[in-house]
Amino acid sequence: MAAPSSKNKLHSLLARCKAAVLDFDGLLADSEPFHYRAYNEVFEKYGHTLNQEEYWVEWTSKGKGIAGEIERHNLKLNVNPADLRKQKFAVYSRFCQSGEIKLFPSARSMAETLSAKHKLAIASGSWAKDIRHILENARALNLFPIILGKESAAKEKPHPDIFINAAEKLGCAPRECFVLEDALKGLRAAEQAGMPCIILRNSLNRNINFAGAELIFESLEDFVSALKT
Numbered sequence: 001m002a003a004p005s006s007k008n009k010l011h012s013l014l015a016r017c018k019a020a021v022l023d024f025d026g027l028l029a030d031s032e033p034f035h036y037r038a039y040n041e042v043f044e045k046y047g048h049t050l051n052q053e054e055y056w057v058e059w060t061s062k063g064k065g066i067a068g069e070i071e072r073h074n075l076k077l078n079v080n081p082a083d084l085r086k087q088k089f090a091v092y093s094r095f096c097q098s099g100e101i102k103l104f105p106s107a108r109s110m111a112e113t114l115s116a117k118h119k120l121a122i123a124s125g126s127w128a129k130d131i132r133h134i135l136e137n138a139r140a141l142n143l144f145p146i147i148l149g150k151e152s153a154a155k156e157k158p159h160p161d162i163f164i165n166a167a168e169k170l171g172c173a174p175r176e177c178f179v180l181e182d183a184l185k186g187l188r189a190a191e192q193a194g195m196p197c198i199i200l201r202n203s204l205n206r207n208i209n210f211a212g213a214e215l216i217f218e219s220l221e222d223f224v225s226a227l228k229t
Helices: 004-016 032-044 052-061 065-073 081-098 107-115 128-137 161-170 184-193 220-228
Strands: 019-022 119-123 146-148 177-181 197-200 215-217
Touching: 004 215, 004 220, 019 161, 032 052, 032 081, 052 065, 065 081, 081 128, 107 119, 107 220, 119 161, 128 146, 146 161, 161 177, 161 184, 177 184, 184 197, 197 220, 215 220
Parallel strands: 019 119, 019 177, 119 146, 177 197, 197 215
Antiparallel strands: none
C-alpha cells in the first residue's frame, strides 16, 4: 500500500496536469512475455535462444533490442536485423489477434478513474494495430481515444518523440502531461520530453533502478488504490 506522502504527491501531480500518457506493454497489458516468445521463436530459427531474465532487463527495460543481443553474444547470424524484426512483428501480431494477450485486472479501473478528470493517450513501442487488437479483444478500445504506436514517432524510446507527439495529439503542452511507465527507456524518454514520470513496478522490473522518477508505486493495484483515496 502506498504511503500517505506518496498519495499526497500523486494527487498534487494530478491536480496540476491535464492529461496522462500511458505506456502499454507491461503496464496495461500482460504482453511482455509474448514479445519475448515472438523474438525467441525467430532467433531460435537461426540457432540462438534468448535468455528470458536477460531479455527483461536488456530488451524490455533498457530497450537495447536486436542490436544489443547480437553485440552481447557476438552472434554471427545469416540474416540482417531488419528481417529479424519483420519476422518478429508477424509472430507477435498473431498473438495479438488470437486473444491470448490480456489486460491486467486493474487496467480498466485505472483508465476509468483517470479519464474522469484527465485526457488519456497510449504511447507505445508496439504497432497501433496490435494494441487495438488487444483492446478490442478486452472490449476496452473505447477507453483510449488516442493510441500512438511504433509508427507514430521517428525515434523510439528512450528518445522523447512519441511522448511529445502524444502531448500534441492531446492538445496539451508536455508540462501539462504526466507519463505512466514501467521501463527505464520510458522514464528517460519522459525526462527528455519534460514530463513527470510515474513508475509502476511489476514482476519483471523489481531490480531496476528508476532514479529520477517522480513517483514509484509497487504495483498497478497500489497505484489504483492511491488514485481512489
